[in-house]
Amino acid sequence: xxxxxxxxxxGGGGSLTRELITRMFLPRFENPVLQPLDDSAVLxxxxxxxxxxxxxxxxxxxxFPGGDIGKLAVCGTINDLAMQGAQxxxxxxxxxxxxxxxxxxxxxxxQSIGETARATGTEIVTGDTKVVERGKCEGLYINTAxxxxxxxPNRWGAASVRPGDVVLLNGTLGDHGIAVLSQxxxxxxxxxxVSDCAPLWPLVKTIVETGAEIHAMRDLTRGGLAAxxxxxxxxxxxxxxxxxxxxxxxxEVRGACDLLGLDPLTIANEGKCLVFCPEEHAARVLAAMKxxxxxxxxxxIGRVQPGPKGLALLRTTIGGERILDMPTGEELPRIC
Amino acid sequence: xxxxxxxxAELAGQMKRxxxxxxxxxxxxxxxxxxxxxxxxxxxxxxxxxxxxxVCVTDTNYIDAxxxxxxxxxxxxxxxxxxxxxxxxxxxxxxxxxxxAQVRIVYSPMDAVLLAQQSPGxxxxxxxxxxxxxxxxxxxxxxxxxxxxxxNFSVLCAHKTMPGxxxxxxxxxxxxxxxxxCPGHVSVITGAAMYRFxxxxxxxxxxxxxxxxxxxxxxxxxxxxxxxxxxxxxxVEYSRSVTEQGNTAAQRLLHEVFEPCDAxxxxxxxxPQSGLAIRPKYAHFDxxxxxxxxxxxxxxxxxxxxxxVLRGVLTPPECRLFGRACSPAHPVGPCMVSSEGACAAxxxxxxRAAA
Amino acid sequence: MCLxxxxxxxxxxxNRATISVEGALRDVDVxxxxxxxxxxxxxxxxxxxxxxxxxxxxxxxxxxxxATDLREVPA
Numbered sequence: 001x002x003x004x005x006x007x008x009x010x011g012g013g014g015s016l017t018r019e020l021i022t023r024m025f026l027p028r029f030e031n032p033v034l035q036p037l038d039d040s041a042v043l044x045x046x047x048x049x050x051x052x053x054x055x056x057x058x059x060x061x062x063x064f065p066g067g068d069i070g071k072l073a074v075c076g077t078i079n080d081l082a083m084q085g086a087q088x089x090x091x092x093x094x095x096x097x098x099x100x101x102x103x104x105x106x107x108x109x110x111q112s113i114g115e116t117a118r119a120t121g122t123e124i125v126t127g128d129t130k131v132v133e134r135g136k137c138e139g140l141y142i143n144t145a146x147x148x149x150x151x152x153p154n155r156w157g158a159a160s161v162r163p164g165d166v167v168l169l170n171g172t173l174g175d176h177g178i179a180v181l182s183q184x185x186x187x188x189x190x191x192x193x194v195s196d197c198a199p200l201w202p203l204v205k206t207i208v209e210t211g212a213e214i215h216a217m218r219d220l221t222r223g224g225l226a227a228x229x230x231x232x233x234x235x236x237x238x239x240x241x242x243x244x245x246x247x248x249x250x251x252e253v254r255g256a257c258d259l260l261g262l263d264p265l266t267i268a269n270e271g272k273c274l275v276f277c278p279e280e281h282a283a284r285v286l287a288a289m290k291x292x293x294x295x296x297x298x299x300x301i302g303r304v305q306p307g308p309k310g311l312a313l314l315r316t317t318i319g320g321e322r323i324l325d326m327p328t329g330e331e332l333p334r335i336c
Numbered sequence: 337x338x339x340x341x342x343x344x345a346e347l348a349g350q351m352k353r354x355x356x357x358x359x360x361x362x363x364x365x366x367x368x369x370x371x372x373x374x375x376x377x378x379x380x381x382x383x384x385x386x387x388x389x390x391v392c393v394t395d396t397n398y399i400d401a402x403x404x405x406x407x408x409x410x411x412x413x414x415x416x417x418x419x420x421x422x423x424x425x426x427x428x429x430x431x432x433x434x435x436x437a438q439v440r441i442v443y444s445p446m447d448a449v450l451l452a453q454q455s456p457g458x459x460x461x462x463x464x465x466x467x468x469x470x471x472x473x474x475x476x477x478x479x480x481x482x483x484x485x486x487x488n489f490s491v492l493c494a495h496k497t498m499p500g501x502x503x504x505x506x507x508x509x510x511x512x513x514x515x516x517x518c519p520g521h522v523s524v525i526t527g528a529a530m531y532r533f534x535x536x537x538x539x540x541x542x543x544x545x546x547x548x549x550x551x552x553x554x555x556x557x558x559x560x561x562x563x564x565x566x567x568x569x570x571x572v573e574y575s576r577s578v579t580e581q582g583n584t585a586a587q588r589l590l591h592e593v594f595e596p597c598d599a600x601x602x603x604x605x606x607x608p609q610s611g612l613a614i615r616p617k618y619a620h621f622d623x624x625x626x627x628x629x630x631x632x633x634x635x636x637x638x639x640x641x642x643x644x645v646l647r648g649v650l651t652p653p654e655c656r657l658f659g660r661a662c663s664p665a666h667p668v669g670p671c672m673v674s675s676e677g678a679c680a681a682x683x684x685x686x687x688r689a690a691a
Numbered sequence: 692m693c694l695x696x697x698x699x700x701x702x703x704x705x706n707r708a709t710i711s712v713e714g715a716l717r718d719v720d721v722x723x724x725x726x727x728x729x730x731x732x733x734x735x736x737x738x739x740x741x742x743x744x745x746x747x748x749x750x751x752x753x754x755x756x757x758a759t760d761l762r763e764v765p766a
Contacts (some may be wrong), residue, residue, distance in 0.1 A: 003666075016666040178715075188443060189717040193380045255713025257736075260443070261417075261694045318549045320372015325684040328421075328664050363693055416737070444738020446720060466737075469693035473739040521693035524742045525732065550755045576748035577734055583741060586723045686759060 011058075013222030013268075014327040017229075037235065038157045039219060040082035042150060044176065047152030051086035053077055057142040062109065065179045066195030067270075069142055070112035075199045075270060077146040077207055078120055079219045082204040083273065088120060093127040094143040099134040106140070120199045122146075140326025152208055157236030162216040166303040167240060168275040168286060170203065170295045171196070174253040177267035182256070187279075189259060193252045200272030203294040212281035220269040223327050227266070228274055229302075229312035230326040238250045240312040242302035253307045266327040276304065340553045341376050347560035348378040356382045357559050358510055358648055361519035362389030362674065369681040372548040376409065379669040381556065384511070384648040385678035387501055388519060390466045391418045392646055392670045392677045393601045395634040398465075398494050399424035404612035405461050405492070405627065407441060412455065414440045415463040421673045425635050431563060444493075445477035450656035452481065452489035461623050464491040469521040471612055472493040475593035478614070478621045489666040492623040493614050496599050498522055499530055500610030506538050508604075511648040515559035517552065520574040523616055525590075526574045527582025537569040546574035593618055602670070628682025644671035645678050654680040695736035697744065697752060703729050710735060 009016045026034070033041045040053035062069045076089040093113065097106065117124055153256045154160070175196040182191045200219060207214065215237075218228045225247070233240045249264045251255075257264045271294060277285055282300055289295030312324040348355070359365060365385045368374050374383055387393045403424050406413040413429065420430045420441060424559030433439040438458075442448050446464040464474045474491060481489045498519065505514060518531050523544045531542040541562035546553045562569065572578050588614070599611025614622040623629060636643065640662075641655040652671070654657050660666040665679055671677035698710035700721070708721045710733065719741045721727040732749045733740040 003431075005431065007430055010428070019665065089598050098736045188447065189715055191715045193715075240760035252714035255711070257717045258696045259698070259717060316372045318371050318372070318373060318376070320375045320549075322370060322372045323684060325664070361693065377729050467693065469695065469736055469741065472723060472741070473737045475721075476720065478693065521695045521734075521736060521741070524695075548752070548755050550758065576744060576751045577742050583723060585725065586741065589723070618729065630720075 009328055011222075012020070012327065013227050016328060018231065019327065022208060027073045027197070036157050036159055039080040040086065040146075040148070042084055042155065045218050049086070050148060051081045051084040051150055052145070053080040054143065054145040055080060056118065057144070058138075060138050061180075061183050062105065062139045064183045065193065066176075067197040068109055068112050069140065070109035071116045072089065072197050072270060073115040073142040073144045073249060074113055074120075074122070075197050076221070076283045077144040078122060078199045078201055079270075079273070081146050081148035082199075082201040083156070083217045083219050084148070084150060084216065085156045085204065085208060086148030087205070088122045088146055088148045088199075088201055090123055090125045090147045091117060092145045093124050095127070095129045095142040095236055096137050096143075098130045098131065098137045098139055100133055103141055103296055109140070116199065127196075138182055152214060156214055156216050158216055158232045159234060161236040161304055163238055163304050164279060165276045166279045166282045166300055167217055167242065167304065168277070168289070168298060169225075169248070169272065169301045170275075170305040171272055172248045172250045172295040173269060174249060174264040174267035174271040175205040176255065177224070178256045179266070181260075184223045186326040187260070189256065191252050191256050193250065193256065196269055196271035198294055200271065200273055200294065203289065203292045204273075206292050206295070207275065207285055210284050212277060212286070213276060214277050214281075214286045216276040217271060217273050219273040222268045224264070224266040224276075226263070226312070226324045226327055229324055232274070232276070233312045234310045236304070237309050239303055239307045239309060240302060242312065242314050244316045246301045248297050248299065248301055265324065266274070279292050340550065340557060343376050344381065344553060344560065344676075346380045348432055349467065351375040351380060351560070353512045354380045354382060355560065355563060356384055356648075357515045357517060357556060357685060358384045358386045358505070358513045359545075359552075360386040360388035360498060361517075361522070362677070363546065363681060364388065364517060364519070364552060365678055365681050366521070367547055367549060368552060369684065373549045376413055377556070381560070383556070385645070386505060386648050387601060387604060387680070388645040389671070389674050389677050390470070390496065391422055391674040392560070392642060392653050393496065393501075393603070394422070394465055394670065395602050395631075396424055396636065397631045398492070399428070401629050401631055402429060402430055402461075402463055402492060403427055404544040404660060405623070405629075406432050410458050412438040412440055412451065412458050412460050413463065414442045414451055414460050416439045416443075416465070418674060419463055419465065421667065422670045423637065423648050423667055425637075431468050440467045445474045446480065449477050449481050449486070449489055451586040452486050455485065456488060457606050459488045459490070462491045464493045464495055466495060467519070467522050468497055468525045468590070471594060472525060473642065474587045478593050478618050479589070482618060488599070490621045490623040490626055491614065492629070493612065494599075496601065497610055497612065498594070499533070500607040501601060501604060502531075502534060504604050504607050504610075505647060506534070506540065508647060513540060513648070514563060515543070517559070518542050518570075519553045519580060520544060520546045520551070521575070523578045523582065525583050525586045527580055527637060528570050528578055529580050529582070530582075531570045534560045535570055539568040541568045542570045543659070544570070544572045544574050544578050546577065594657075601635070602636075604648040637668050640669040642679070645671050654677040655679070693736055695741060696748070697732055698732045698735045700727055700729055700731045700733060703727065708740070710740075
């Protein structure tokens with residue numbers, strides 16, 4: 001079998017992405033800051049923790065219900081910082097523009113970036129612009145890198161997750177992925193689902209201010225809840241058990257998934273996160289989350305257990321159990 | 337739901353030995369594993385997966401032919417998503433796409449016809465796989481292309497029909513089958529009466545079953561009841577969608593466009609009259625004819641036991657490649673890559689047992 | 692095999708219909724079912740309606756799902 005090329009699935013946030021990172025990248029860049037593979041790297045300078053992260057945005061189409069690639073580029077990076085308990089401070093912004101891109105479209109995207117950054121008190125402090133020939137990128141690609149100041153009192157990360165912790169989720173699954181898919185040509189379905197793209201820092205700040213002990217947070221992006229749960233289970237060396245009955249999926253998202261043969265647990269989100277904390281702190285955290293618009297639907301969805309190590313399990317609505325597997329990376333509409 | 341589980345336990349308690357019920361529909365395999373309902377069954381009731389996944393029973397040489405076509409300039413291969421990652425002898429459509437070939441995922445065969453209408457300079461080949469549920473949609477699409485006078489659309493046809501395969505399984509004494517959960521959506525088209533010969537000739541009960549977990553459990557309960565009563569009848573559990581006679585308009589359409597032919601099923605060999613071929617009237621929509629495709633010898637990757645899994649002889653973990661050389665990210669055989677293949681279902685939902 | 696999903700006809704135009712699966716809309720071909728009407732529930736597979744349901748059959752499915760699904764689905 002010819003295995004010498006990158007496949008679309010390598011970018012899906014699933015098992016192939018993970019393989020690429022662990023087999024090709026990590027061995028060449030090995031260092032203790034990178035090793036945890038959390039959402040951001042945490043660097044300590046003069047006794048203060050700073051989170052540092054980068055992300056690239058290649059979403060197609062650039063404009064979708066609920067947002068655009070610009071808003072996504074700011075939120076995605078802010079969220080990676082927030083997941084380390086860091087207040088986002090500064091962003092870099094790199095554009096790769098396609099020859100022929102309408103200036104009016106670029107203007108809208110830039111406006112979106114400005115608005116989103118301002119709303120969270122984050123400053124764009126440096127940037128770069130390149131242009132490639134028509135056809136070499138679809139409209140535009142954006143890379144952002146972000147620096148935030150860690151305000152959480154303890155180190156958040158998968159390594160801190162322990163058996164006995166509970167798993168909280170702030171809201172409905174699959175909204176972003178379905179919103180984007182509905183705009184893509186060739187899939188041919190429409191829906192009023194709107195992307196949940198949002199900066200999570202204000203919600204995370206509310207959680208930090210409760211003083212509750214938090215062990216980890218992880219935002220759900222490509223690969224959905226399944227990828228995030230599998231990642232944490234593996235990194236924590238513990239088992240994660242989730243209750244299917246507790247998972248909130250909007251009616252329309254479920255309809256779209258049923259129509260296309262997709263699993264809502266593997267569909268991308270851009271404004272949702274998991275919170276891992278000791279059970280005795282859960283009530284306090286949930287109460288705080290519910291006071292914030294991004295946490296209105298917050299609920300407890302599962303628990304961390306000693307085993308099976310490295311696996312995420314789902315207790316189904318009929319009382320059975322199944323393993324939540326890492327999605328391979330490209331969700332395809334099926335007939336079978 | 338709890339009552340149904342108790343009913344099954346109570347009926348199973350009266351059985352003198354293990355019973356093995358086979359489902360022959362990939363969607364049944366998937367639902368059974370996705371909901372974990374297999375765990376709710378008593379230990380003496382075994383639900384085995386048969387050759388119900390049309391992707392899994394498609395020979396490697398079909399994929400090889402599709403790959404050969406997608407490499408030709410001016411050809412676009414349009415396919416259901418299910419086939420994208422299936423390994424051929426050396427490559428897959430996914431890998432060909434990565435290398436620059438024109439491979440398009442479509443949701444409906446009519447999307448392929450539309451694509452042909454919109455791309456007059458290119459020839460669209462639609463990969464026609466699927467059973468009696470899907471074949472009428474392809475038949476309709478061929479007729480639509482015919483009405484529109486399209487000359488840049490054709491179907492590489494590998495459609496198959498169930499009854500021959502079910503009979504072949506019964507004649508193959510490698511696996512004992514005590515009852516069939518019959519495929520619900522195939523039966524919407526064909527009607528439930530199609531299975532009567534199994535009851536009459538082989539004394540095996542058949543229950544046409546729907547796709548909620550509840551439906552499958554009910555189907556199992558009905559099969560147990562039939563075994564205890566020593567009956568062998570066709571019962572319809574999925575009565576909200578399935579009738580005795582089926583969808584006669586769809587059946588007429590099938591008859592107009594396709595004719596029965598012998599077909600090669602991975603793992604089962606050639607089964608007479610179990611495939612569908614495009615009739616001569618529509619020969620110009622038959623890719624194999626218009627492109628002169630010769631299917632090469634059907635090869636199986638070394639060590640691949642998909643055939644045995646498809647017949648219900650082996651469970652996936654009993655294949656040496658399972659979870660090692662063969663996984664969803666790197667599948668060797670179609671049972672692992674198809675979203676409904678038994679191996680993919682086991683891997684996703686039961687990996688722990690093999691770990 | 693055969694993922695087929697129950698859907699409601701929300702627009703009808705000859706042989707083409709717009710169907711809704713809990714608000715997700717798609718255009719499908721209804722040539723294979725008899726006399727489809729606006730508001731009818733149909734079973735959709737690969738972009739085609741393959742069966743038309745009557746009200747009692749829809750209710751049966753809803754009852755099965757309600758009986759086995761403890762999920763809270765926000766509106």
